[in-house]
Structures are given as C-alpha cells and as structure tokens.
Amino acid sequence: MSRVLPVLGSRRARHVVERNALFYRSQWLMFASGFVEPLFYLLSIGIGLNHLVGSLTVGSHRVSYAAFVAPGMLATSAMNGAVIDSVFNPFFRLKISHAYDSILATPLDVDDIALGEALWALTRAGLYAVSFVGCMFLLGDTSSPWAILEIVGALATSFAFSALGLAACTYLRSWQDFDLITLVSLPLFLFSATFFPLSLYPRALATVVAFSPLYQSATLLRGLNSGQFDGWMILRLGYLVALGLVGLAVAARRFRRILSP
C-alpha cells in the first residue's frame, strides 16, 4: 500500500461526500431542520430548568443553569447527529441496497468509503455546530467569547461518534438491531454529566463516567463556554480524536470483510 496510514483512505473519499451532498439537495427540508434543532434543545431544557435550578459552579465560576447545560446539549446534539448520519444511511447502503458494492467497481476503495462517510458526517455536524453555538450566543448561554472554540470541540465529538457509529453499523444485522444503538446512546446521554455536574454522581459511577466520550466532550465544551482553559482540555480533545481514528480503522476493516470477502 502506497499510503502512510492505510485506514485513512485517499482523496477519492471526497466523492462520497459529494454523493451525500447531492442526496441531501433533494432533502433540503430535512437538512435545514438541523439548524433549528439547537433551539429545541436550548429552549426546552435550558429555559425550563433554569428557574428551578438557579446557578452552578463550573471550575471557579458560577454560571446559570442554562449556561451549564447548553454545552452539554451541544455535545449531545453533535453525538446524535453523528450517530444518525453514520449508522442509518451507511447501514442501508452497506447491507440493504448494496450501493457500496457498485462503488467498489470504481477506483474507490473500502477505506475511501469509510473515510468519505465520516467526513460527510463531520461536514454536516460542523454546519450544525456553528448554528448551535450561534444560538447559544444569541440566547446568552455563554459567558466568554472563547465559546466560539466550542465549534472545534463539537467537530471532534462528531468525528469520534461518526467513526464509532460507522464501525457499529457494520455489526448490525437488521433494522431490529437498531435498538442496540439506542441501548448504548441513551445511557451515554443520561449518565455523562450532561444535565448535572459529575460531583453529584456516586464515586464508583463517576469513575466509569470519566471514560464516556460524551462526558469528555461535554466537560471540554463547558470549559470553553466559560473561557476557563486547562491542560486537561488537550487530553479530552485527544481522547475524542483517538476514538475517532480507532473507529475509522475498525470501520474500514469491517467494510473490507463485508464488501470484498
């Protein structure tokens, strides 16, 4: 193989991104709905609970509950978007329509397909993240201009979850198996300190939660939201990117096994 990192595909992966863009051109309403979604997240939980909970401590700052929960919602939205994009459509094309089989007759390779799908999920997530962070600024859910960097954090989150989702979709056998995805993503959502601080969890559970990519993402974003930087942020970011790379490598391997046995 002439590639330095064989799992990472080649420039040809861009055609897979192009294909998805072409498809969503006819689905623009569905595409556009993603830009409105942040308002649902922020208005529902943020405003609803803000009055009940009051304020919380993040690092050395006291922030409103709305400002506390908004980065958690951004992390959750980045996760959900990535999972939907990388599990449902690729599953259909991998195992139902077998569209990938026909693509493999062209110069594209399996790792190009895996990379292309992950890149597409990332592109779409990036657009939504910009919209989400914009809404947070508008609604006053940020306490620092550094909050703009949350877009980068959200991208890393999407990358991790889209690559993991892509790997996961290769193990699904039928539409029924999609319940398994919910089985994993729901507890992740509920137990990743997205609604309340980790300090409120029992100690044993807190240790487990620390491994949750959604927790790492929410914590990273929360720090950026109030402009408090620390060395952990690099580690959290690194953790998300590393998970993404591992997910992509697994996805490419699994794709190869299924598509060219």
Add this chain to the structure above:
Amino acid sequence: MSTSSDSVPVVRARGVTKRFGEFEAVRGVDFAIAPGESFGFLGPNGAGKTSTMRMVSAVSTPTSGSLTIFGLDPAIHGPEIRGRLGVVPQEDTFDLDLSLRLNLEMFGRYYDLPRTTIRERTTELLEFAHLSDRAEDKVDNLSGGMKRRLTIARALINRPELLILDEPTTGLDPQARHLLWERLYRLKRDGVTLIITTHYMDEAEQLCDRLVVMDHGRIVAEGAPRQLIADHASREVLELRLGSEHHDEVADQLGSFAERLEVLPDRVLLYVDSADDTLARLHQAGWRPERTLQRRSSLEDVFLRLTGRTLEE
C-alpha cells in the same frame, strides 16, 4: 486473436485460487486474455465464474496464485486498474436514493471524470439503454430488465478498455439482448477487450473468440467455440423423445448406435457422425421414437459433455 508473446495480455492468471473460509471456490485457474479479444467463461451454477470475475475486476483478492491486469498487480494498483475497467456484475446494485440520471452521473464522478463529459455520456447512455424517459425516476421503480440495462449503461460511463460482463443478458428481452450484442460488437471493433460469462450457449458462440469451461472451480476446457465443438462433440446429434419408456433403461440398448449418449430428463441425445444414418439403423432395429430431431453439434453439447453427469464410463 492470438496470445502471441509480443503483446502483453490484458489479463493473466496463473494458478489463481479463491477460498471463502474452508471452501475453495476457485481452485487454480490459468488463462491469458489478449488485447481486443472477447473471452468467455462458461460453467454450471457454482462453478466459480463470478468469483473469478470479481478477482479480475480487482475487487476481490486472490487467495493464492498470480494475477495481473494490464500487466499490473491489482493488490498494489487496484484503483488505477479499476479506473480502466467497466464492470457489469451479476447482481444489479444501485444507489436507491438517487434517480437514474444521478446514478450514472455520480458513477462518472467516482471515476474522476469532468462534469461536462459526464453529462454528455449520461445522455447518450440513457438513450442507448432506452431509459431516457425514465431518467428522473428512482431506480427502484424499474423493471428487472430495465435495471439490467442501466447496469450495462453505467459500466460504459468511463469508456473502459476492458469490459467485464457477468451474465449481462440475463433478464433481457430479445430486442434488448440484440441491442447489447450490437453494442458489444462495436466496442470490440474499437479495440475494447471483453470478458463475458453466460449461460446462453448461442451468446457464447456469437460473442466469444475464445472461451473456457469451468466446473468445480477448475478450467476443464479452453478454445475457440468451433474448436471446442470439434474437440468435444461429434459432428451431429440425434435427439430422441421416447415417450413412456424409462430413459435410463434404454440407454444401455441405445449405446451401440452412438459414439456417446447423453440421457436428459426429457430426451436422449445420440452423438453420431451422421444423424440420418443412425435414425435409419434405429428404425431397422425396430425403434419407434415419439419424436426425433437431427442437428449439428453445438456448444451446448460441449457444455453437457464437460460438466454434466454423463453415462459414459
């Protein structure tokens, strides 16, 4: 067509095998296909034709043996090789979210073709496939034969040097079939190399300069259609329908009348030098077959001989 040593074969396989788990689908095949040649693969279901086609398409990797396409190793130059190939796989698979037109256009993009070129070719290919009026439809709504035509059109979007067709005419009506044959003749005239698998012996005779017969993962015969007939079948065939008789039992009694005979569920085939003479001798001996047919030997007889369960010892 010859495989003379001065021209590099488009495809060369030496001892190529393909294993799926414990099962060996292709068990060491050797062949070389010259530029511009039309090369056929015949064989019963499960013989290993598709497995071989997929390796020659640089999609699946041989388990062992050596395979070169355009003189290149597909394990290293896969994308470059596939860029010069057109593939009609046995199964039609499409991007079901896109229209016919977008299916073709997107395929052109996978080959990195410029958009204007793609648009021109898409229009021409939809025309060729008689699908212009369905261009904006979803692929799912097409009939089986229409899907087949679309697959064939799609395989031509990159003007391939080597076209690989795995049972291309299965599901096509006679008109569509002849339209494809005509296109294939034109491509051949333009120097395109063709590899075809088919279960239609007339198609193989019409289209192939040379062919191999595969059985149980091996090549059991190779040659030009006429040569194979000369080598593996008698000059003529006398077909007998015996009515109520048990074919198996009469086989022994008929054996002395033919060089070889083949017992099919509905009739007995006698391979003979002259069908006329044999029929006369049968009548003399008191045989009164319900129906008879005299004909020249064909590729079908070669196929039956090489891959069927014959009664000869």
